[in-house]
Amino acid sequence: MSENNKQKAVLSVTEDIRAKILDGTYPEGMALSQVDIASTYQVSRTPVREALQILAGEELVEIRDTGRATVTTISPESFLEKCELRALIEVKLLELSIPLMGAEDIAKARELNESLKKCAPEEWTPLNYLFHEILYKPANRPLMQNVIKDLHHRHYARLKSFILSHRNTPRSLREHDELIDRCERQDIEGACYALESHIMMSAYALAEQLKSQQLKRRQTASL
Amino acid sequence: MSENNKQKAVLSVTEDIRAKILDGTYPEGMALSQVDIASTYQVSRTPVREALQILAGEELVEIRDTGRATVTTISPESFLEKCELRALIEVKLLELSIPLMGAEDIAKARELNESLKKCAPEEWTPLNYLFHEILYKPANRPLMQNVIKDLHHRHYARLKSFILSHRNTPRSLREHDELIDRCERQDIEGACYALESHIMMSAYALAEQLKSQQLKRRQTASL
DNA sequence: TACCAACAAAATGTATCCATTATGGTTTTA
DNA sequence: TAAAACCATAATGGATACATTTTGTTGGTA
Structure with missing residues (x-):
């Protein structure tokens, strides 16, 4: 066999x-x-x-x-807080990473973002995680990286349908490009700010969607 | 019964x-x-x-x-990183908490620190956690609070013998007092800095102890 | 002595059985 | 009619039995 x-x-x-x-x-x-x-x-x-x-x-x-x-169910509140936590840790990782990044890290990140631009919707979530993973690798914080991986895989992945329906990926990709540029320029503050916005903006949008869908579902259930 | x-x-x-x-x-x-x-x-x-x-x-x-x-074993590296993570999240929680603290929160914190001054060595770890918990409660971030609780209970607690042998509790108690004062004065920046030092200072000391003990144990084992 | 093979002992992985507890519907009663 | 009690069904919790895998030991050979 x-x-x-x-x-x-x-x-x-x-x-x-x-x-x-x-x-x-x-x-x-x-x-x-x-x-x-x-x-x-x-x-x-x-x-x-x-x-x-x-x-x-x-x-x-x-x-x-x-x-x-x-x-288990995902409440909009706990989802938002998970995003806050994610932002907190990812920003820290990025801050630690940038001074240690080499040209090859930047190149890899660009490459992955190009793949993201062409990828099938199914592949988006894992590839998106890989993109972020590359940015944080130089920080050499395996435990924090693992927490982030868990947040992505165990939680974020469950919202795939929302993410797809939201169709904010073009903006995400632009934000990724901007993020890479700032990293390359060693603009730590700017990069961290961009990353936090990147995470929290989509977080608020997704939380709103979650809320309205759960409301709808509850109304349907009470018929 | x-x-x-x-x-x-x-x-x-x-x-x-x-x-x-x-x-x-x-x-x-x-x-x-x-x-x-x-x-x-x-x-x-x-x-x-x-x-x-x-x-x-x-x-x-x-x-x-x-x-x-x-x-499982606790490597000094992973222990240090857990402390970093703890510091990152606790500082964030404190930053969110301070503007929302009332006089009764400050009072409770003082009360708990007094209990800490008088408590038996056995009681130190759980009481110490309670002290920190009170400071972070106003932030209303149940998930982050839970992560902190886990880090304290599942990991920190295993180092109780080290903490006791280290006998840095008098300094810890003074640092707690200082922390409360800064909170009362709404000195967010100062309080956050004090908290981060408080956590990381003892972290480095404990990590050193861990390292030397594991070295000693390995030498004994190879006899 | 060092190394390898074969076998024996022990530990884990899964299936099945029985006891206990929860669930849903029916009946009874106020 | 509504609520409470009851019973039958189904599901879970734990124990035991058996299959499989791992590990340690023994004995033999180069």
């Missing part, structure tokens, strides 16, 4: 459920029954329960004291 | 192992065998496995791809 499919059940189940939560297949609030998942993946409940604990630790599912697991 | 002892096994096992890791009963690198734990708590391996997954999510234990679980 071409590859080794014999991965531990816990891992593959965890990965698959995580992916389905992130891409919206399992929507907010959906009940995750151990027996259903077990029969879906043709495994026993034992690995399923461990997978749910792992995902609960990632705040993707919530396990109530009755034992029932559901997909 | 005075209380309901019938808690779920997963929870009580998780809590107990967590406490033992934090207080050093289970030291860095110690192997956590499922069967041993199960027999220790008189439960089957099923809840033990879930508990280990939860603790792995908290980065208190590491589960290797062989399935073996061990208590």
Whole structure:
């Protein structure tokens, strides 16, 4: 066979459920029954329960004291605060990075932004993270970088549909270009300010969308 | 009976192992065998496995791809970076808090610092966290506050023995007093600077101790 | 002595079984 | 009719049994 499919059940189940939560297949609030998942993946409940604990630790599912697991919901308030945190840390990373950046880092960033300009909508979120990752790498702060990665992957990724519908990517790309220019000029203050705006502007817009959608959903539910 | 002892096994096992890791009963690198734990708590391996997954999510234990679980180790580098992150977020919280502080917040902070002056060594870590928590409450940033709480509880607490041996608490208490004064005077910049020094100074001292102890331990091990 | 193979012991991974608890609908009663 | 009690169903929590993998040891060979 071409590859080794014999991965531990816990891992593959965890990965698959995580992916389905992130891409919206399992929507907010959906009940995750151990027996259903077990029969879906043709495994026993034992690995399923461990997978749910792992995902609960990632705040993707919530396990109530009755034992029932559901997909967590994203409140506009907590989303905004996550963006604030993201901005705080990313600005710090950028501030530490800029003095240590070499020409090749700038070149890589430009290259990635070009890829972003041409990429399919599906690829946007991961490529966007890679772009930011390159900018922060010189700072050499693996832990902070990891926090950012988590915020991007575990949380931001769940809003992909919003991001796509918002269609602010052209502006994002322009802002990326500006950011790179400022880095190249070693304009730390300007770059940090640009980055903070870049993050928080889209944050407010997305939070508004979130709010109005949840309002709509609640109205539909009460019919 | 005075209380309901019938808690779920997963929870009580998780809590107990967590406490033992934090207080050093289970030291860095110690192997956590499922069967041993199960027999220790008189439960089957099923809840033990879930508990280990939860603790792995908290980065208190590491589960290797062989399935073996061990208590995670704290490298001086990662400790310093955690302190940097802590300082970054706490300074932000303080900056947001000060303009919203009332007289009763200041009073509470003073009160807590007085308790700190008189408290037993055992009580220092949790009380110290409470002191900081009060200062950040007006900022109304539950998520950031939670990150800070985690950093304090899950990580800082493991260094209790170092903190005690370091005996820098008198200076800490003076710094706390100064911090409160600056808050009362609405001296945002000064307070933030004082807080950052307060955190990072002890961070560097602790990191040095960590380094020398790990060096000593490695030398002893190689005998 | 150093290295490798084979085997034995121990630990983990998963499935299945039973006990307990929560849930939803039905019936009963005020 | 509305609310409370009850029961049947379904789901979770934990224990046990078995399969698989890992690890350590022993014995043999160069």
